[in-house]
Amino acid sequence: QQQVKQSPQSLIVQKGGISIINCAYENTAFDYFPWYQQFPGKGPALLIAIRPDVSEKKEGRFTISFNKSAKQFSLHIMDSQPGDSATYFCAATSNDYKLSFGAGTTVTVRA
Amino acid sequence: DADVTQTPRNRITKTGKRIMLECSQTKGHDRMYWYRQDPGLGLRLIYYSFDVKDINKGEISDGYSVSRQAQAKFSLSLESAIPNQTALYFCATSDRTDPDQPQHFGDGTRLSIL
Numbered sequence: 668q669q670q671v672k673q674s675p676q677s678l679i680v681q682k683g684g685i686s687i688i689n690c691a692y693e694n695t696a697f698d699y700f701p702w703y704q705q706f707p708g709k710g711p712a713l714l715i716a717i718r719p720d721v722s723e724k725k726e727g728r729f730t731i732s733f734n735k736s737a738k739q740f741s742l743h744i745m746d747s748q749p750g751d752s753a754t755y756f757c758a759a760t761s762n763d764y765k766l767s768f769g770a771g772t773t774v775t776v777r778a
Numbered sequence: 779d780a781d782v783t784q785t786p787r788n789r790i791t792k793t794g795k796r797i798m799l800e801c802s803q804t805k806g807h808d809r810m811y812w813y814r815q816d817p818g819l820g821l822r823l824i825y826y827s828f829d830v831k832d833i834n835k836g837e838i839s840d841g842y843s844v845s846r847q848a849q850a851k852f853s854l855s856l857e858s859a860i861p862n863q864t865a866l867y868f869c870a871t872s873d874r875t876d877p878d879q880p881q882h883f884g885d886g887t888r889l890s891i892l
Contacts, residue, residue, distance in 0.1 A: 669820070676818070699878065710782070710868050710883030711821070756820055764809060764872060764879055765836075768820035 670694055671759050673769025681777050686744040688772045690757035693738065697759040701766070702731065702742050705754045714755070715742070747776045781805045782884035784869050790890045791859055799854045799887050801869030808874055810852040811881065812836075812844060815866040824867075827852055828874070859891045 673690045680686045690700075699718055703711035717724045717731040717740065724731045728751075730743040744751055757769040782803045791797055801810065809828050813821040823836030825844040833844060841863060843855045856863055866888050870881040 671820075673820070701878075701880065708885065710870070710885050712883065713880040716878060716880070764811075764826065764874075764881075765823065766821075766881065768822070770818050770820045 670767040671769040677773040688742045696761040703756045784884040797856045807871035809872045811870040812854045813868045
């Protein structure tokens with residue numbers, strides 16, 4: 668049973684558009700929420716992460732929004748580019764090492 | 779991440795065979811992990827190790843075993859492979875002194891069991 672539920676499974680966005688991926692969790696002990704980006708043939712790589720003491724974190728075109736009361740967090744990719752085409756995984760942990768991953772979202776950015 | 783090297787990159791084998799997947803790292807990290815990735819399921823933790831003498835079961839350890847031969851080497855074994863172990867396997871490392879302990883992944887081993 669997955670502890671982190673991720674949606675959608677896939678999405679297609681036009682170049683310059685906004686991609687939004689949502690995740691939800693039940694375990695209130697989770698206190699660290701990273702997002703990983705994976706390109707075909709490669710391992711996942713840390714993209715951005717947030718702790719529940721803030722509601723938003725932005726790094727370049729990538730923003731995490733965090734809603735502690737709803738137990739939800741989301742990744743927004745602004746001004747999506749073809750190079751952003753990848754699979755994105757949300758994750759959560761309560762101890763900084765034992766990550767629970769979402770099922771993944773494949774993002775395709777059309778030029 | 780070239781600092782985390784997995785071998786082989788691809789392997790096809792038959793049911794019942796013993797298989798070893800190897801992982802080595804040059805990052806100097808103390809913690810190492812093995813995951814499997816399946817479509818629609820994300821990554822699931824098989825085993826993790828905090829140092830050479832500390833090995834722990836993860837979410838789905840049945841049918842797998844591991845060995846931490848040195849701080850830099852962590853191998854995963856399938857004693858008697860079965861078709862539902864066909865998956866993409868990833869090794870990862872992290873540094874316990876890093877406040878957020880991001881995990882650094884290798885490029886994976888694609889394993890097919892016929």
